[in-house]
Amino acid sequence: ITDPKGELPKVPITAEVTLDAGLKAGLANIRQFTGNIKQGTLPGGSFDVTGNYHLSNQVGQAVVKLTDLNQNALRPLLAPKLADKSLTSVSIDANTTANYNPKGESTVKGTVRVANLVLQDPKGSLPKTPTAADLTLDASLKNGVADLRQLVAKILHNNLPAGNLDVVGKFDTTNKVGQATLKLTDLNQNAIAPFAASALGDKKLTSVNINATADAKFDAKGSSSVKADVQVANLLLQDPAGSLPKTPLAVGLHADAGMLKDVIDVRDVSVKLTPTARAQNILQLTGKVDQSK
Numbered sequence: 220i221t222d223p224k225g226e227l228p229k230v231p232i233t234a235e236v237t238l239d240a241g242l243k244a245g246l247a248n249i250r251q252f253t254g255n256i257k258q259g260t261l262p263g264g265s266f267d268v269t270g271n272y273h274l275s276n277q278v279g280q281a282v283v284k285l286t287d288l289n290q291n292a293l294r295p296l297l298a299p300k301l302a303d304k305s306l307t308s309v310s311i312d313a314n315t316t317a318n319y320n321p322k323g324e325s326t327v328k329g330t331v332r333v334a335n336l337v338l339q340d341p342k343g344s345l346p347k348t349p350t351a352a353d354l355t356l357d358a359s360l361k362n363g364v365a366d367l368r369q370l371v372a373k374i375l376h377n378n379l380p381a382g383n384l385d386v387v388g389k390f391d392t393t394n395k396v397g398q399a400t401l402k403l404t405d406l407n408q409n410a411i412a413p414f415a416a417s418a419l420g421d422k423k424l425t426s427v428n429i430n431a432t433a434d435a436k437f438d439a440k441g442s443s444s445v446k447a448d449v450q451v452a453n454l455l456l457q458d459p460a461g462s463l464p465k466t467p468l469a470v471g472l473h474a475d476a477g478m479l480k481d482v483i484d485v486r487d488v489s490v491k492l493t494p495t496a497r498a499q500n501i502l503q504l505t506g507k508v509d510q511s512k
Contacts, residue, residue, distance in 0.1 A: 230295050233257040245274045249281075256292045263292025264311070278320045283329075285313040307337040308349070315356075324361040330354065346413030348377040363393040374410055381410030382429075395439035403431040423457040426467065444477035469493045481511040 239251040248271045256263035266288075270281030288311040297306055315329025331354040338345050357369040372384040388399030406429040415424055433447040449472040456463050471491035477484045485506045492500035 247272045258291040261291040264288035280318045283315050303341055305339045307339045309336045310334045324359050326359040328357045344417045351375040365390045376409045379409040382406035398436045401433045421459050425455045425457045427454045428452045442479040447474045483508040
């Protein structure tokens with residue numbers, strides 16, 4: 220397909236599809252919908268979809284599986300968005316189940332594994348070693364309330380554990396009120412060092428461990444707030460010139476702030492550095508900002 224905006228692939232994409240579906244007594248049933256994707260002769264991945272849908276009450280469910288959706292299929296599609304970068308490799312596997320009920324609860328549950336993700340960057344700011352992530356999702360929508368019961372991500376870099384992310388929350392789409400809790404565990408040098416390498420120059424991030432929790436509340440017509448605690452431990456940079464400390468440092472950050480209409484209330488923002496014999500090394504900030512003035 221020729222696209223003057225250059226957003227569509229400029230290489231041929233092939234899909235081999237098998238379909239087995241039926242309709243009986245108002246029930247549409249997809250018994251089999253499978254396909255293999257290729258870029259030219261290169262395999263790009265496969266998909267498998269099954270499900271059914273009741274035409275009368277509009278209730279349905281579907282199971283979607285992806286197997287090895289890779290760079291051969293995705294590179295041509297992502298090229299316009301990546302600008303001077305290019306997708307070197309990736310492999311995506313997914314297994315999700317979705318249920319739809321317009322008068323009841325709709326749900327989506329599944330797992331996604333992104334493996335061997337490598338982006339080529341001519342500026343050298345991105346790592347040349349692969350990143351991977353295992354995602355688990357459990358969410359629902361009922362009576363206008365979206366409920367994120369579970370979103371868990373386990374991150375690896377170069378096959379080494381690099382950190383974990385856990386998010387839960389709710390959002391009322393009617394009155395625009397919501398809340399979310401985020402937990403970051405053991406984000407370490409395996410995740411950060413490859414991305415920070417170009418900025419650090421001749422220095423090297425030897426070790427770091429970051430743990431964080433955050434609770435946020437949002438009310439479009441009322442007060443919103445955020446409370447967060449971040450702990451950075453075992454921070455150590457290797458410096459050939461020897462100008463940096465050779466003992467690990469620690470930094471703690473606590474934030475408690477809110478917003479009502481145009482007024483931002485900074486109740487407490489505290490930064491705590493590694494204490495010394497002379498001082499506790501704590502910086503604390505409080506205050507209010509009225510954006511209407």
